[in-house]
Amino acid sequence: MKIFFTNETKKLDEYTIEHEPVSSIDLMERAASSVTFEIMSRWQRNTRIVVFAGPGNNGGDALAVARMLIEEGYKLETYLFNPFQKLSPDCSKNKDRLKDIEGIHLTEVIKGDFLPPRLDTQTLVIDGLFGSGLRTSLTGGFASVVQYINSSKAQVVSIDLPSGLFGEDNSENYSRNIIRATLTLTFQYPKLAFMLPENAEYVGEWKVIDIDIHPEIIEATPANFYYLETDEIAPLIKKRPKFAHKNNFGHTLIIAGSQGMMGAAVLATKAALHIGAGLVSVHSAQCGYAVLQSAVPEAMFLSDTSQTHITEINIQKHYTTFGIGPGIGRNEETAKAIEALFGQMRHPVVLDADAINMAATHPNWLSQLPANSILTPHIREFDRLFGQHDNMLERLKKATEMAKRYRLIIILKGANTAIVTPKEKVYFNSTGNPGMATAGSGDVLTGILSGLLSQGYLPHEAAVIGVFIHGLAGDIAAEEQSQEYITAGDIINHLGKAYKHLKNYFE
Ligand SMILES: NC(=O)C1=CN([C@@H]2O[C@H](COP(=O)(O)OP(=O)(O)OC[C@H]3O[C@@H](n4cnc5c(N)ncnc54)[C@H](O)[C@@H]3O)[C@@H](O)[C@H]2O)[C@@H](O)CC1
Ligand SMILES: Nc1ncnc2c1ncn2[C@@H]1O[C@H](COP(=O)(O)OP(=O)(O)O)[C@@H](O)[C@H]1O
Numbered sequence: 001m002k003i004f005f006t007n008e009t010k011k012l013d014e015y016t017i018e019h020e021p022v023s024s025i026d027l028m029e030r031a032a033s034s035v036t037f038e039i040m041s042r043w044q045r046n047t048r049i050v051v052f053a054g055p056g057n058n059g060g061d062a063l064a065v066a067r068m069l070i071e072e073g074y075k076l077e078t079y080l081f082n083p084f085q086k087l088s089p090d091c092s093k094n095k096d097r098l099k100d101i102e103g104i105h106l107t108e109v110i111k112g113d114f115l116p117p118r119l120d121t122q123t124l125v126i127d128g129l130f131g132s133g134l135r136t137s138l139t140g141g142f143a144s145v146v147q148y149i150n151s152s153k154a155q156v157v158s159i160d161l162p163s164g165l166f167g168e169d170n171s172e173n174y175s176r177n178i179i180r181a182t183l184t185l186t187f188q189y190p191k192l193a194f195m196l197p198e199n200a201e202y203v204g205e206w207k208v209i210d211i212d213i214h215p216e217i218i219e220a221t222p223a224n225f226y227y228l229e230t231d232e233i234a235p236l237i238k239k240r241p242k243f244a245h246k247n248n249f250g251h252t253l254i255i256a257g258s259q260g261m262m263g264a265a266v267l268a269t270k271a272a273l274h275i276g277a278g279l280v281s282v283h284s285a286q287c288g289y290a291v292l293q294s295a296v297p298e299a300m301f302l303s304d305t306s307q308t309h310i311t312e313i314n315i316q317k318h319y320t321t322f323g324i325g326p327g328i329g330r331n332e333e334t335a336k337a338i339e340a341l342f343g344q345m346r347h348p349v350v351l352d353a354d355a356i357n358m359a360a361t362h363p364n365w366l367s368q369l370p371a372n373s374i375l376t377p378h379i380r381e382f383d384r385l386f387g388q389h390d391n392m393l394e395r396l397k398k399a400t401e402m403a404k405r406y407r408l409i410i411i412l413k414g415a416n417t418a419i420v421t422p423k424e425k426v427y428f429n430s431t432g433n434p435g436m437a438t439a440g441s442g443d444v445l446t447g448i449l450s451g452l453l454s455q456g457y458l459p460h461e462a463a464v465i466g467v468f469i470h471g472l473a474g475d476i477a478a479e480e481q482s483q484e485y486i487t488a489g490d491i492i493n494h495l496g497k498a499y500k501h502l503k504n505y506f507e
């Protein structure tokens with residue numbers, strides 16, 4: 001799903017209005033009825049509802065929703081803020097339509113005559129003050145209304161965007177003057193701001209409401225940001241040919257583990273096998289021999305000369321890819337061993353964990369990796385590598401710049417993991433849950449990505465499939481066993497079900 005910028009909303013709406021064709025007031029009616037439907041499915045008729053409408057089309061939506069809810073038997077109070085005595089044409093039409101119906105409590109606030117209604121835990125606020133047309137941070141009376149709503153314990157449904165929030169960059173915005181929504185019902189596509197952890201407190205839960213924007217204009221409008229969903233990932237999964245043998249699915253070498261951190265090697269190796277690599281070998285310190293051979297008998301073990309850590313990696317065979325980093329520690333001897341490998345990397349590799357930390361102290365590494373290699377930093381690893389950043393938006397900008405400069409795929413891990421490609425595209429993942437914030441789940445991702453590269457998936461395909469299926473396996477595990485319970489091993493144990501879900505998706 002493309003993520004457009006809010007300044008493109010008008011263009012998308014206008015094309016739809018002209019080419020569907022549909023009048024703008026009917027498009028608003030369509031949007032409002034979907035919002036009404038969603039509210040009705042969650043809140044009962046006896047809920048006390050207070051609607052706050054602004055002067056633009058976001059306010060128009062809110063007034064239309066108010067009318068529809070009254071027609072459905074809900075009781076509500078509606079406040080229309082019109083300080084400049086200028087409403088958008090569709091907002092004005094909806095004000096007239098609302099005035100005409102029975103049982104309406106509509107207050108139009110023009111000057112500082114606003115007596116705020118009581119808002120308590122039993123109240124549902126519908127926030128239609130501002131949406132995609134917000135030009136500057138809210139100030140004055142609008143800011144006061146937002147603060148009043150925020151200071152209450154009412155639940156808040158925001159239409160399109162929490163009022164006061166910009167769709168993209170909020171780094172200069174005033175936190176106090178942005179609605180903190182319980183639920184945001186956004187039109188047609190999620191906004192970039194929703195992907196960023198710094199805005200979670202405003203957006204709350206969010207859901208896309210399809211208003212049938214014309215498919216031609218969606219197709220024709222380029223985007224740099226995407227939200228990955230099952231219908232985009234499922235078609236990428238390859239079928240294993242009937243006469244295939246293990247060599248068709250490549251040979252992955254996992255370079256992982258050191259004394260006390262052998263579990264990381266086990267997890268990455270198991271994940272590479274379960275995602276479907278033909279052969280998996282693991283190079284690790286001698287102390288890992290018994291552990292690896294018993295925990296993952298399907299993998300071959302290549303022992304380092306050191307008992308405790310990796311010091312030298314002798315490549316005797318052709319490996320399709322390398323998965324480097326989980327649990328290797330930061331010994332300088334290990335760094336030297338990895339450096340010595342650069343000349344032998346023929347295909348994209350995966351770099352994770354301490355390998356990324358070492359890249360931070362060995363600045364020439366990034367330019368020596370094969371093009372389209374995959375880096376999987378979490379936020380702290382990312383900042384160690386590329387410097388401190390104040391927020392996720394800053395990190396995304398830097399990731400985009402670095403992915404292009406070094407021709408790498410950067411997977412910035414977290415909720416809504418971002419996959420940033422050398423072509424400056426950013427894909428946000430939709431799967432995964434906080435249960436995955438547990439030791440070793442990143443090691444599993446490294447194994448998955450290496451195993452996918454090994455099977456011949458293109459690097460950007462391996463990246464999006466890997467991140468998606470990792471999160472999906474975590475979601476299935478959490479569904480069965482609850483978020484708190486799941487460990488990294490449970491993610492691996494649910495990869496099979498995740499694969500099945502993707503393969504059966506179109507059946
Ligand atoms: N046909 C359409 O155009 C559709 C529009 N939709 C709704 O329309 C919204 C966008 O409508 P608009 O473009 O009218 O924008 P908004 O309703 O978000 O706000 C625009 C109005 O607010 C004023 N304004 C902007 N920033 C301000 C600030 N900081 N302080 C005070 N006033 C400020 C503008 O001068 C303008 O009057 C979407 O978010 C969505 O809710 C939906 O109804 C779907 C269809
Ligand atoms: N709150 C969350 N929601 C979704 N996914 C998460 C969340 N927290 C962590 N994850 C996922 O779990 C993995 C954690 O990786 P990482 O931080 O490297 O852990 P570790 O170092 O313990 O292996 C990442 O893939 C990340 O996207």
Ligand SMILES: [K+]
Pocket residue numbers: 058127128129130131158159160161162163
């Ligand atoms: K709003």
